[in-house]
Amino acid sequence: MSKEKPHTQIAQVPTGWQTRSDVAFRIVVHVFGAAVVVLLGAIVFEVMRHAGGSMLKYRLGFFSGSVWDANRDQFGIFPEVAGTLYTSFWALLLGGFLGVTLALILSQGFLSRRGELVMKNVVELLAAIPSVVYGLWGIFVLVPLLRPIAGWLNDHWGAFPLFSTRLSGPGVLPASLVLTIMILPTITAVSREALAAVPPRLAAAAYGLGATRWEVIFRVMLPTASAGIFGALVLGLGRAFGETMALAMLAGNAQTFSWSLFSPGNTLAALLANHFPEAGEYEVNALMYAAGVLLVITLTVNILGSLIMMRATAGLRGLR
Amino acid sequence: MADATTESPDGSPELRFSFANRRTLVDRSLTVLAIGLAAFALFPLFSVLYMLIVRGGHLLSPSLLTELTPGAGMEGGGIGNAALGTLIVVVVASLFSLPLGILAAIYLAEYAGESQLGTIVRFAGKVLTGMPSILAGVFAYAAIVVTTKSFSAFAGGVAMAILMVPTIMLTGEQALRAVPEKMRLAALGMGASRMETTLRVVLPTALPGILTGVMLALARAMGETAPLLFTALFSDYWFDGKLGAPIASLSVLIYNFSGSPFAHLSELAWAASLVLVALVLVLNVAAQVIIRRPKEF
Numbered sequence: 001m002s003k004e005k006p007h008t009q010i011a012q013v014p015t016g017w018q019t020r021s022d023v024a025f026r027i028v029v030h031v032f033g034a035a036v037v038v039l040l041g042a043i044v045f046e047v048m049r050h051a052g053g054s055m056l057k058y059r060l061g062f063f064s065g066s067v068w069d070a071n072r073d074q075f076g077i078f079p080e081v082a083g084t085l086y087t088s089f090w091a092l093l094l095g096g097f098l099g100v101t102l103a104l105i106l107s108q109g110f111l112s113r114r115g116e117l118v119m120k121n122v123v124e125l126l127a128a129i130p131s132v133v134y135g136l137w138g139i140f141v142l143v144p145l146l147r148p149i150a151g152w153l154n155d156h157w158g159a160f161p162l163f164s165t166r167l168s169g170p171g172v173l174p175a176s177l178v179l180t181i182m183i184l185p186t187i188t189a190v191s192r193e194a195l196a197a198v199p200p201r202l203a204a205a206a207y208g209l210g211a212t213r214w215e216v217i218f219r220v221m222l223p224t225a226s227a228g229i230f231g232a233l234v235l236g237l238g239r240a241f242g243e244t245m246a247l248a249m250l251a252g253n254a255q256t257f258s259w260s261l262f263s264p265g266n267t268l269a270a271l272l273a274n275h276f277p278e279a280g281e282y283e284v285n286a287l288m289y290a291a292g293v294l295l296v297i298t299l300t301v302n303i304l305g306s307l308i309m310m311r312a313t314a315g316l317r318g319l320r
Numbered sequence: 321m322a323d324a325t326t327e328s329p330d331g332s333p334e335l336r337f338s339f340a341n342r343r344t345l346v347d348r349s350l351t352v353l354a355i356g357l358a359a360f361a362l363f364p365l366f367s368v369l370y371m372l373i374v375r376g377g378h379l380l381s382p383s384l385l386t387e388l389t390p391g392a393g394m395e396g397g398g399i400g401n402a403a404l405g406t407l408i409v410v411v412v413a414s415l416f417s418l419p420l421g422i423l424a425a426i427y428l429a430e431y432a433g434e435s436q437l438g439t440i441v442r443f444a445g446k447v448l449t450g451m452p453s454i455l456a457g458v459f460a461y462a463a464i465v466v467t468t469k470s471f472s473a474f475a476g477g478v479a480m481a482i483l484m485v486p487t488i489m490l491t492g493e494q495a496l497r498a499v500p501e502k503m504r505l506a507a508l509g510m511g512a513s514r515m516e517t518t519l520r521v522v523l524p525t526a527l528p529g530i531l532t533g534v535m536l537a538l539a540r541a542m543g544e545t546a547p548l549l550f551t552a553l554f555s556d557y558w559f560d561g562k563l564g565a566p567i568a569s570l571s572v573l574i575y576n577f578s579g580s581p582f583a584h585l586s587e588l589a590w591a592a593s594l595v596l597v598a599l600v601l602v603l604n605v606a607a608q609v610i611i612r613r614p615k616e617f
Binding site for chain 1: 343344346347350351354355357358360361362364365367368371372375419420423424426427428430431432437438440441443444445446447448450451452453454455456457458459461462463466482485486489511513514515516518519539542543544545546549550553571574575578579586589590593596597600601604608
């Protein structure tokens, strides 16, 4: 604008301050957006940098060794890797079964709209309780509850590998049960979403042909939503691998692995929680190696789960 | 399916409800089984709440929140330093995570569009959501505790901030995207710049949704133990104004006292759990109330 304008004119070009602050703001939000990626990169880099030394030192023997002795500078995480997989397996088996059942009840018209909302909030409440509180509950409620049952099973079925020891306190079974509770909300929420994404007219068509509710569920809903439910299980598995406190308190912190449900064990995350606070220099480096292993496993599982979810929702688009 | 339907004397399928029909029987039994399993799955929640009230409730008193943690074998005392410590760590964490999370959310909702960087940022946020919380602690340990050679409240705050950022960012993005496009267009049409539109129209409108995300992040952070275990550590004394020193927290107190052979300490662990769960639930309910407030566009 070349000539001076009276102030009454409505339209005006942006002032210099407006233009410059706008550009500055644009740059600031881009930097902060990128900072989230940098943060993730920094976490991976920092853990791997500290793990590097002990990776070269202990190499792959780290995975097969069963000794964890800071005084002799001997470290191995075989019991932890096996224990993480074993407890997560039981948690996923139970949590998957219960979680999908809950998701069905929340999405297939078993309850009124109001009832579904209340139930959904209750499941979210389950996720809101801190894991350390579940750990405390496990120690004082679950373990005393399980001990006589475990004793009976060991007396009568002791030859069976799963029941080959007695439950003296912490152990694989209470740890897996609490882990089940911890992954239940994730599995429920994600599979509920997968079930809700199935176009209603598929179910309506089946009902119209005379199918009962469970026939619709087993032959229409679950097969159609199977990719999404599988994604929910993978995400639940990712949570189970990384869950720390409940396992640090209930798994028993034992440097052994046993198939028995009642014997103490350990997991990668619990190892970190139990040893980090008092570790010396060598042990810290070995723990960083273990943390790196945990990081790689959980990131892989989570990225896999997210990709499956993305493809699952994309796959349903054609049915709409 | 005709074989499964009972037939009436005149040969037409019987449409009246009857458990004699195998399909009806299977259907109803599965429903009962599913509801039973759901009740079984939710039993731990009610058991936890019951135990918190029974074992933690009787210690509730003003002195619980004003006195220091007792030493092993001692009677009395409270959890005052731990409750204060949790609040301080959460404040430190918020100082980092609020600006980062909200500005990143603004980037995702207002500037990223379908760009490649936007997709990467969103994916990084999802990956951070699923990252085990103990790894945030390992990162803060490696980056801060090792460098400063001291466990500190500051390191604990940083570890906790990492857990809050993705929640704040992803829920913030949803809230900002829910603001109708016509409000942006109206502001731009009035001659506002994009920054002015974002800060003075979009952000205030989306504030309830963003606050919900912040509350949920705070609730989650408050209950986290693993990232504090070897960053903030624990302290038996009051916070003395130094962020560079170890600090107590409710969650670490529960962990430390849970394994204690002294009955009084485990009672205090239950009391601390009750206080912690109450704080977390209040934040969760507040988040729900904010988001339910009726909006008019």
